[in-house]
Amino acid sequence: MLRYVKTAAKEALAPVLYKHPPSGLAPERLAIYLTALLERRELPGDVAEVGCNIGGTAAIAARMLRRVENRSRYICYDTFGGFVPEQFSADARTGTTENSRTMFSANSTRLVRKILDLHDCEHVELVAGDIATVAEGLLSPVYSVVLVDVDLSEPTYVALKRFWPRLAPGGAIFVDDCQEDGEWKAQVGYRRFCSExxxxEEYHFGLGVLHRSL
Ligand SMILES: C[S@@+](CC[C@H](N)C(=O)[O-])C[C@H]1O[C@@H](n2cnc3c(N)ncnc32)[C@H](O)[C@@H]1O
Structure with missing residues (x-):
C-alpha cells in the first residue's frame, strides 16, 4: 500500500523532483558508459539498459545519442517494481542486507515514462518484466551496447546469457556493481558467466566489462 502512495506522490511531483535526470550510476561509471555509447554510435543494433530504475541514466544517454544523430532504439528493461523476491532472498543468504529488499519498489512504468518525457526522451522504450523470463520477442536481434544494472547475482547472470549472443561485433556490455566489498552481488553473476x-574478467571503476571483437 505504502509503495503505491509513494509512487503516486513521485508521479505528482515529477516535474519538481526530477528536474535533473536522476541517474543511479556513479559519475566515473556514467562517464565510461556514455563514452562507450559515443564510440559505438556507428555500430548496428539497439542499446539496452537492463535495470533502469526511474530512468535517469536512460534520459542522459538516450538524449546524448539523439544529439549525435544516432537513431538506435534505446530500450529499458525493468520490473518497474523492484527486486524479484526469490532473486533477492538468494543474495540475502550470502550477505545482502534485508533493508535493501524494497529499495526500488516504489516505481511504475507511468512514473518512468513521465520522467523520460520531461527530458525529451519520448523515444525511449520501456519493457516491464523480470529479465530472466521476459519474452524472447521483446529482445532485439542485435545490440551495440548493453548496461546490466540489476544489482543481484542471478538476474545479472541470466541477463548476460541472454544478451551476450546478441552483441554486435565491436559491441560491449557493462555490469554495474562489480566491486568485491559492496552490498550487491552482481559480480558473482558476472564471474559465473565469464567462467562458463x-x-x-575486466573491471573499470567497479564496472564489469565484456567486449565482442570486430
Ligand atoms: C540500481 S537500479 C538501476 C539504476 C539505473 N540503471 C540508473 O543508472 O539509474 C536497479 C534496477 O534493477 C531492477 N531489477 C532488479 N531485478 C530485476 C530483474 N530480475 N528484472 C528486471 N529488472 C530488475 C530494479 O527494479 C531496479 O530498478
Whole structure:
C-alpha cells in the first residue's frame, strides 16, 4: 500500500523532483558508459539498459545519442517494481542486507515514462518484466551496447546469457556493481558467466566489462 502512495506522490511531483535526470550510476561509471555509447554510435543494433530504475541514466544517454544523430532504439528493461523476491532472498543468504529488499519498489512504468518525457526522451522504450523470463520477442536481434544494472547475482547472470549472443561485433556490455566489498552481488553473476563462457574478467571503476571483437 505504502509503495503505491509513494509512487503516486513521485508521479505528482515529477516535474519538481526530477528536474535533473536522476541517474543511479556513479559519475566515473556514467562517464565510461556514455563514452562507450559515443564510440559505438556507428555500430548496428539497439542499446539496452537492463535495470533502469526511474530512468535517469536512460534520459542522459538516450538524449546524448539523439544529439549525435544516432537513431538506435534505446530500450529499458525493468520490473518497474523492484527486486524479484526469490532473486533477492538468494543474495540475502550470502550477505545482502534485508533493508535493501524494497529499495526500488516504489516505481511504475507511468512514473518512468513521465520522467523520460520531461527530458525529451519520448523515444525511449520501456519493457516491464523480470529479465530472466521476459519474452524472447521483446529482445532485439542485435545490440551495440548493453548496461546490466540489476544489482543481484542471478538476474545479472541470466541477463548476460541472454544478451551476450546478441552483441554486435565491436559491441560491449557493462555490469554495474562489480566491486568485491559492496552490498550487491552482481559480480558473482558476472564471474559465473565469464567462467562458463571462458571470457576474461575486466573491471573499470567497479564496472564489469565484456567486449565482442570486430
Ligand atoms: C540500481 S537500479 C538501476 C539504476 C539505473 N540503471 C540508473 O543508472 O539509474 C536497479 C534496477 O534493477 C531492477 N531489477 C532488479 N531485478 C530485476 C530483474 N530480475 N528484472 C528486471 N529488472 C530488475 C530494479 O527494479 C531496479 O530498478
Amino acid at each position: 563462457y571462458s571470457l576474461p
